[in-house]
Amino acid sequence: MHPRFTSAFSALPLRLQQALQPLLDAADFHGVLHANEVTQLQQATGLDADALALALLPLAASCAIAPVSNFNVGAIARGISGNWYFGANMEFRNAPLQQTVHAEQSAITHAWLRGETRLETITVNYTPCGHCRQFMNELNSGTAIRVSLPGRAIRTLGDYLPDAFGPADLNIAERLLTPVDHGFALQGDTLQQAAIEAANQSHAPYSQSYSGVALRSRSGQIFTGRYAENAAFNPSLPPLQAALILMNMHNEALDGIQQAVLAECQTATLSQRDATRATLAALGCHAFATETLSAIAVK
Ligand SMILES: O=c1ccn([C@H]2C[C@H](O)[C@@H](CO)O2)c(=O)[nH]1
Numbered sequence: 659m660h661p662r663f664t665s666a667f668s669a670l671p672l673r674l675q676q677a678l679q680p681l682l683d684a685a686d687f688h689g690v691l692h693a694n695e696v697t698q699l700q701q702a703t704g705l706d707a708d709a710l711a712l713a714l715l716p717l718a719a720s721c722a723i724a725p726v727s728n729f730n731v732g733a734i735a736r737g738i739s740g741n742w743y744f745g746a747n748m749e750f751r752n753a754p755l756q757q758t759v760h761a762e763q764s765a766i767t768h769a770w771l772r773g774e775t776r777l778e779t780i781t782v783n784y785t786p787c788g789h790c791r792q793f794m795n796e797l798n799s800g801t802a803i804r805v806s807l808p809g810r811a812i813r814t815l816g817d818y819l820p821d822a823f824g825p826a827d828l829n830i831a832e833r834l835l836t837p838v839d840h841g842f843a844l845q846g847d848t849l850q851q852a853a854i855e856a857a858n859q860s861h862a863p864y865s866q867s868y869s870g871v872a873l874r875s876r877s878g879q880i881f882t883g884r885y886a887e888n889a890a891f892n893p894s895l896p897p898l899q900a901a902l903i904l905m906n907m908h909n910e911a912l913d914g915i916q917q918a919v920l921a922e923c924q925t926a927t928l929s930q931r932d933a934t935r936a937t938l939a940a941l942g943c944h945a946f947a948t949e950t951l952s953a954i955a956v957k
């Protein structure tokens with residue numbers, strides 16, 4: 659298993675360790691537990707789904723990158739497919755705190771990028787902050803998503819976010835996780851096409867400034883991220899952060915990005931370009947060159 663899991667793994671109940679070991683040892687373990695694996699783990703441990711997710715939280719929290727706070731937050735998003743997705747907070751040295759990714763955003767975006775279309779429950783090791791509650795209120799599950807925390811009764815987002823402000827207040831019907839295709843033509847090389855494809859699936863109903871990012875990692879793999887806007891604007895997740903979430907879940911070091919492409923419309927109201935370049939530079943990636951910078955998606 660990846661070394662970041664070993665310490666948390668060794669503190670898990672023995673039966674859970676035994677059932678988990680082959681899954682974590684698989685070379686293709688990328689922070690997802692498929693529905694059949696979840697069932698298998700429940701059978702082996704006798705835990706119900708909620709208790710199992712709580713027991714697994716220390717593993718998700720092991721994926722945290724928190725050089726500023728040293729505060730590791732782990733989350734598990736549970737989709738209607740039955741698949742579970744790990745998430746963890748990510749902080750970036752030499753960048754503003756605003757670039758931080760919260761564990762809940764990580765787990766939700768992880769699920770979204772892997773094609774999950776609705777979430778039922780999110781399990782987190784700390785009470786979700788206001789920013790995360792607002793981020794979750796963008797989901798197509800609305801305030802019904804179940805929120806499970808250690809030592810607390812399960813409640814819904816509605817309980818944690820009463821009198822919520824959300825997309826409906828701006829007369830927006832689109833919701834996060836409902837599949838969309840903005841129809842921009844794919845063009846350019848593989849990385850550019852991946853970025854455009856991500857922009858096509860981005861959630862930007864407030865600005866229509868669709869955007870996507872594609873990163874080529876040290877191992878040569880491509881990771882894409884979609885922009886996820888929020889009705890309250892500030893909790894929006896930039897496309898670079900989404901791609902970094904996937905990269906982190908794939909055990910790839912964030913400081914090993916070889917090349918990055920941002921796809922966005924030149925005529926859009928908003929631009930991710932400068933913020934993306936700055937955060938990439940903070941990660942030591944300067945291959946956000948002008949020629950690859952603006953893989954302009956053409957409708
Ligand atoms: O709901 C929360 C609250 C905080 N954090 C992270 C953000 C930051 O990295 C650290 C300190 O706030 O904890 C989360 O991931 N989720």
Ligand SMILES: [Zn+2]
Binds near residue numbers: 761787788789791
């Ligand atoms: Zn938060």
